[in-house]
Amino acid sequence: MRLDWEHANALLNAAQQPIFVTHVQPDGDAFGALLGLGDALSAAGKTPVLAVEGGMSDRFRFLPGAEHVRADLDGVRGDLAIILDCSDERRPSKLMSPIKALNVPIINIDHHRTNTLFGTANLVDATWVSTTEGVLEWLDRLGMALTPETAQCLLCGFVTDTLCFRTDSVKTDTLGKAQRLVD
Secondary structure, three states: OEEOHHHHHHHHHHOOOEEEEEOOOOOHHHHHHHHHHHHHHHHOOOOOEEEOOOOOOHHHOOOOOHHHEEOOOOOOOOOEEEEEOOOOOOOOHHHHHHHHHHOOOEEEEEOOOOOOOOOOEEEEOOOOOOHHHHHHHHHHHHOOOOOHHHHHHHHHHHHHHOOOOOOOOOOHHHHHHHHHHHO
16 A cells, blocks of 8 residues: 555646546446546646547446547647556556656556556555545545536446445445445
């Protein structure tokens, strides 16, 4: 576990156009974290670029903001990279090369025990049931309000990574956070 909240906040506050990427063959947690954080930061005046190798999955196209997900980073200029739901630098696959070429700081936000802590700042906690739980905690720490769109995306991650709240990682506060997102 490593939670560099202050460093991550400083990097985010200094950025205007962060690039968000997640792993190949994304699941609901990966897309939920990508789109939820993207929506929240757009509402806060940032202009995030969202990308996943292969683009948006038809399965998760119902999520708000799905139309903004790019399949590549061709021609993209950014001032920060936020890597979501990836335990190491290989998981974003081909998208990692253009990020490295930009030579920007990286915020790594994830919930996997195997995370290699590859970020300039790391928000990694294996007790989170999903990366979206970590995104929710970060947004709370930043004092950002949740839009209905952000909440829907984050809830998708909670539901999919807990198999509808059936995994042994689910705790009482997990259900409380999910209820808050539904509300």
